[in-house]
Amino acid sequence: MRHNKAWLAALVAVPLALSGCSGTGQTTTAATTDAVSGTIAVVTHSTPGDNFWDVVKSGAEQAGADLGMNVTYQGDGDPVKQSQLIDAAVASKPAGIIVSMANPDGVRGAVEKAVAAGIPVITINAGMEQSKEFGASTHVGQSEYLAGQGAGEELATAGATNVICVIHEAGNVALEERCAGAADKLDTVTNLQVDVANIADAKNTISSMLLSDPSIDGVLTLNPGIAVAAAQANEEAGGTAQLATFDVSADVTKLIEDGSILFAVDQQPYSQGYLPVVFLTLQLRNGDVAGGGQPVYSGPAFITKENAAQVAEFAVKGTR
Incomplete structure (x- = not known):
């Protein structure tokens, strides 16, 4: 803004x-x-x-x-x-x-x-x-539930059917509502708990989940730092899952521009x-x-490959 x-x-x-x-x-x-x-x-x-x-x-x-x-x-x-x-x-x-x-x-x-x-x-x-x-x-x-529904619809349109929704703060009702909204629009959603204070461990947890279940074809993260970790985990696991996230950072906009992340839901x-x-x-x-x-x-606003460069200008300044 x-x-x-x-x-x-x-x-x-x-x-x-x-x-x-x-x-x-x-x-x-x-x-x-x-x-x-x-x-x-x-x-x-x-x-x-x-x-x-x-x-x-x-x-x-x-x-x-x-x-x-x-x-x-x-x-x-x-x-x-x-x-x-x-x-x-x-x-x-x-x-x-x-x-x-x-x-x-x-x-x-x-x-x-x-x-x-x-x-x-x-x-x-x-x-x-x-x-x-x-x-x-x-x-x-x-509205976190409606935003989650929007994210679920976009992932479904991209072909995702079996998605893990990565919750980074235990007990945060807003994050749970996002996952519930996404689940309303997708065939299968499994919540995965990680700790935002330990990004490296979060990456390993996501990578292990992707490697252990090849049917997972989508990952929805709810934090930009976790999104970057998920992109790394997806690459380690073969890069076949569709990735999306809530919230934006300069790193996230770069990953959207290069196609590693489909979109970000920006509140x-x-x-x-x-x-x-x-x-x-x-x-x-x-x-x-x-x-x-x-x-x-x-919000929500949706950041995609089409408008990521514009948003990146503000993300670098620390206002998006």
Whole structure:
């Protein structure tokens, strides 16, 4: 996503005028208390070194810079530790909180505490189905089940019938929904659990699966790092399986361009970071609530050989 500063200036001009904010936009409306800072806290289930979450972080920080809001970012894949990060953010009395919910039940208490404290909350990426129930004003992401169906349809069109769906984070409901959606459109789908923190082991696991069962003719990964590992594993196993992935990186776009990967389902993580900061700022400055009680979709978009070069330009910059 490329942000358009002229459009953005027009978007926030009225809220700035109505709220009487300074040019920096760091003061809040009269509806907030003096104890509330101009900080938006982002707390996700990210793990260190995950390119996807680096892009989300970049989007959030850029939106903060564009709007004059201070944005902090923290992440932990353990729902207990993520909840502790949310609790700490609540204690700091931020203007708003942005949370991903890979394990909704695991972070529910912390999210509901934030809402009870009067802090506006927007959820992103995972937890769309639970977002409204937990008190968030909206959710920014994609329908993972529908995106999975789209991926399944594309793989089926390419001739795949027996597909392994590689889940890289245990307990992540969004990943499970993607695989379930794909299974709805394919003859056979087998879920394969790997650990995104150990890419080398993931490659070996995928390679072993392909070598042990020659009838597997498709691999669907749900993370760009795992996608690269799957491409290597497929080559080691003879290169006969059709590969597809969720999410994009510079390496993934290269593999799409050379035909090693059929396509990537892009949920546009830069938007998932950028948009909720915009939405919270508008809510604070003008009382606007985006989405009308419904999720705001950041995807899916499909990256294929036809448009991979265009997307690669932004992937290299770290915005796709």
